[in-house]
Amino acid sequence: MPRGPDTHRTRSSTDTYHHGDLRRALLDHAVELARAGGPDAVVMRDVQRRAGVSNAAAYRHYANRDELLEAVIGYALERLAAMMHEALNTVPPRGDRKRRARARFRATGQAYVDFALAEPGLFRTAFAAHPASLQAVEAAEDVAGEQHPFQLLRRYVDDLVATGVIDPRQRAGLDEAAWAAVHGLAILYLDGALSGLGEPEKRQITGRLLDTFERGIG
Template identity: 45%
Template structure:
């Protein structure tokens, strides 16, 4: 007679797909995208692989779900960073404060959660991990950047004709810095040099955007590197 107290029999979650996603996210947190395996997520939840495959056709679908959850955590980290400093009354200065805070939160998330960060941006066509690409332009983290830059246009600080693709340039700089710190040569630098490099990258983004204000001196930089 089967043991009625086995993990499978005692499983009572109402949303197995969500439970599997959460379990897989924890796998990604500790081991990156390579650690996301449907059978292992099922084992952690306490269900059979057969039950798991009713909700995810394969590893690619599960990784896609983990990517979305990881990007949600990224946005939350960026939002938390915004709350670490007080808003300022001048709209352009406030937008630049937000810009630096969002970039800082992005990089801090990458350093604090390397497994989730790597999973969020792992290639969708990697053998064994094929998945639908995440629409980054629709994520909350990206939209916060878009909204901040739109504020600078709305207050007349950035000319409308200089606005297109500005968010992509800013994102590329910050993401590139995060990637270099995690998996590039900057990972070998001492912490103080890493911090200086982060601040210089943020300076470059903020100063470059400030330079678009033709004929406008712009507000003082927010939190410049020494």
């Protein structure tokens, strides 16, 4: 039976959410849309519909789609950094300093690719070719380096220099090169010629890439 016009009403945010909760709820819904469909799926109308609030209520928290997308990108970058931290926690805290520095550097690269494969929608959103992406990355870089994937990678490149794995004269541009390598491989897995490979093949190729890069740094 068709619904009558009064059977579906948009709720007032004040009826459903405490102060501050609606902003978080809107972000949560936007994240789920991005997770399922990437950056193009983050649409204000769909987000407010999922939250069950009016357009006016949603726009009080996010002035426009770009602002909401920037928040989603920030969230995605934080999740990527968190996965990198989890990988770093598997590196033994004791042992040869150079070996541990190499292991930490390798762990960050592996986690970067692992995140792309586990969360393709959020990964695509994090690095979308969109003005909001650049704004979110710049905002994240203003926070402690522990919270941004590139700054985290940079820290462990510095660690390679500090432990004597890399000659300081070879330091310039290495973090960008490492980022380009793992990011490019991730894109090939998600949207390129390697997208049809199975998980074992992808893991093997990722290992080969990291082996090659590791040999190249000394």
